[in-house]
Amino acid sequence: MKDITKKYSNGEVTVVWKPATCIHSTICWKGINGLSSVFNPAERPWIKPEGASTQAIINQVKLCPSGALTYFLNDEVEAAIEAEPSKDIARVEVKPNGPLLFHGNCIVIDNQGNESIKENVTAFCRCGHSTNKPYCDGSHRKEGFVG
Incomplete structure (x- = not known):
């Protein structure tokens, strides 16, 4: 599978989806804790960040077990670009x-x-x-x- 990256934004937050990394756990949209107002694989586009608050989207993306879904706050993009590389331990x-x-x-x-x-x-x-x-x-x- 190609290394495709797709981005979806509501103006405040951008959700980044990497389909090749996705393990299709369905945590993002299914069940009691799913956020189907944002994540709906039956629709195109399947991610609609205008469907919930920025904080709700961030909380849901953090539950992604594979890391196929990530996010960044749009107003912090410039700061992240200028930041020094992290010395964090993997x-x-x-x-x-x-x-x-x-x-x-x-x-x-x-x-x-x-x-x-x-x-x-x-x-x-x-x-x-x-x-x-x-x-x-x-x-x-x-x-x-x-x-």
Whole structure:
């Protein structure tokens, strides 16, 4: 899958979606905590940030387990561009019965030597069943992976 990035803004906040990173957990739009007024895969565009308050959108995006959804506040973009690179330590999180989440920026080199820059959160396959290795595609759920 291509490294596509899509952006949707309500003027205050911009939601960034990276489909290749998405594991289709449906947390963004489904269930009691879903925000279907903003995230609705049955409609085009599927993200409509005018459907809720900026804070509600931020709270929902923070729940994304794969990091396919991120956000930035539009008035802070200039400050972020001028900021020095972060010296934060990357964090790796093992999700119960799910992927390995890498929090931070990294370069992934595939088996043919191609490099991809990944930012924020990257979900790596732990079950071995992903069709998009080394990334998680949610196959662990249908395979009943326990780990």
